[in-house]
Amino acid sequence: MxxxxxxxxxxxxxxxxxxxxxxxxxxxxxxxxxxxxxxxxxxxxxxxxxxxxxxxxxxxxxxxxxxxxxxxxxxxxxxxxxxxxxxxxxxxxxxxxxxxxxxxxxxxxxxxxxxxxxxxxxxxxxxxxxxxxxxxxxPLAGVTAFRALFTRARLKPGQKVLIRGVGAGTALFALQFAIAENCAVYVTSGQDHKIDQAIALGAKGGVNYKNENWSTTLQEMAGQFDVIVDSAAGSEFGKLIELCNPGGTIVNFGGTAGAITNITAQRIYWKQLNILGTTMGNNEDFQNMLGFLERKKLExxxxxxxxxxxxxxxxxxxxxxxxxxxxxxxxxx
Incomplete structure (x- = not known):
């Protein structure tokens, strides 16, 4: 072969x-x-x-x-x-x-x-x-996004969600899944046309993370978030902590931007935040993802x-x- x-x-x-x-x-x-x-x-x-x-x-x-x-x-x-x-x-x-x-x-x-x-x-x-x-x-992107949102972050209908770095497969599945769950979804990207494409799919808005003060712009646009999906980590991870609602959740499955630095622990515990790691998914996650896809008829x-x-x-x-x-x-x- x-x-x-x-x-x-x-x-x-x-x-x-x-x-x-x-x-x-x-x-x-x-x-x-x-x-x-x-x-x-x-x-x-x-x-x-x-x-x-x-x-x-x-x-x-x-x-x-x-x-x-x-x-x-x-x-x-x-x-x-x-x-x-x-x-x-x-x-x-x-x-x-x-x-x-x-x-x-x-x-x-x-x-x-x-x-x-x-x-x-x-x-x-x-x-x-x-x-x-x-x-x-x-399979891989779908189950990773599903586990991140539903198994780990325990996403609920009506919550406000931020997808950091939209464009690749997993982030787009997270976008589609959260929209299908009737959540208000916002995105970031380093390319404006990808933000526009995400909005065409149902995102409420987005900002270019290459712009100065992008997190301030995003907070003025959308307020704070109940769930943040992150695959980048890096030196700007601390901005996600500021963007998260008290009691909110940040779930991470990647480190494309490098090591996490400049984190103030007091902001995490005072805001009662949940910072979770996730990767891939087990057979139960996969079966649940398939059931979700079939119910929502997502492509x-x-x-x-x-x-x-x-x-x-x-x-x-x-x-x-x-x-x-x-x-x-x-x-x-």
Whole structure:
């Protein structure tokens, strides 16, 4: 089969032929049609991610059609349209992943391949209202946003929400989910056109975080927030504390802006704030996310689809932060 192969950090991606996988007893073999690109894949390509560094077939998101099943799997799966949940071996504690936790695409083969053999417990039938392309955009970003908002921040209808850094897949799912929950949602971005696109999707407003005094402008526009979703951290994290309502929640799942500095502890405890970390989601989170999607009939925002042979261009688009929505690879045309 053909795969998008990463020889090592900062190396050009290659299209290689490797042996087709065979499903184990508890596995399903999927003919992948579309795969979703995540920042995790980019960080591995740039050598900025832990774990295995060389000889990788990346990709955590994928959709396709079941070709074969292992001996312990019901044959009814054959021919079904499915997608995969990338968070594996979460462990018994719903509150946090265990030491055995792994994410599809490193170290084991990911979805940037014509075929994927994966345990049946991580395979889900695609809701009837979604096609294979839309489905591939959902898993990792969707479950991360869902867990951040509902499992961790315990979002309630009518609350005021800030999404920091809108444009990438997870932030856009958070935007869509919060709007669907009848919340008043505001955004920040470093690009004005992305703010305009978020408003077109239903955001109440937004500010460009590259502007001086952006947090003051935002507070004058919207007041303070009940829930803030953050994936950047960095030196301006303290401004989120000032933007949060007393008793409010900041939930973080990334650190693209670097280490958190300039935090005044007194502001956290005096405002009775909840500052929470989150990453990915367990199988229950994934199932709850699917139920939410089906009830609300939400579709992901897809930025651009690249042929498998142009994977390098897809990575460059993400590295330049040009996308608004999910970047996909078409594996099987």
């Amino acid at each position: 053909k795969v998008v192969y990463l020889p090592g950090p900062k190396s050009p991606l290659e299209i290689r032929e490797i042996q087709d996988p065979q499903p184990g007893a508890d596995q399903i073999l999927i003919a992948i049609h579309y795969a979703g690109l995540n920042h995790r894949d980019l960080w591995m390509k740039l050598g900025q991610y832990g774990g295995k560094k060389e000889d990788l077939v990346l990709g955590s998101d994928g959709s396709g059609i079941v070709k074969e099943v292992g001996s312990a799997v019901d044959k009814k799966w054959i021919g079904k349209k499915v997608f995969v949940h990338a968070a594996q071996d979460w462990g018994p504690d719903k509150n946090a992943q265990g030491k055995q936790f792994t994410i599809l695409g490193n170290p084991r083969q990911g979805t940037f391949a014509e075929y994927l053999a994966i345990e049946a417990q991580y395979v889900y039938e695609i809701p009837a209202y979604l096609d294979l392309k839309n489905a591939a955009a959902i 992901p925002i897809i930025d651009k689809v690249f042929p498998m042979s142009h994977a390098e261009d897809a990575f460059k688009r993400m590295e330049k932060s040009e996308q608004f929505g999910k970047i996909l690879l078409e594996i099987k045309s």
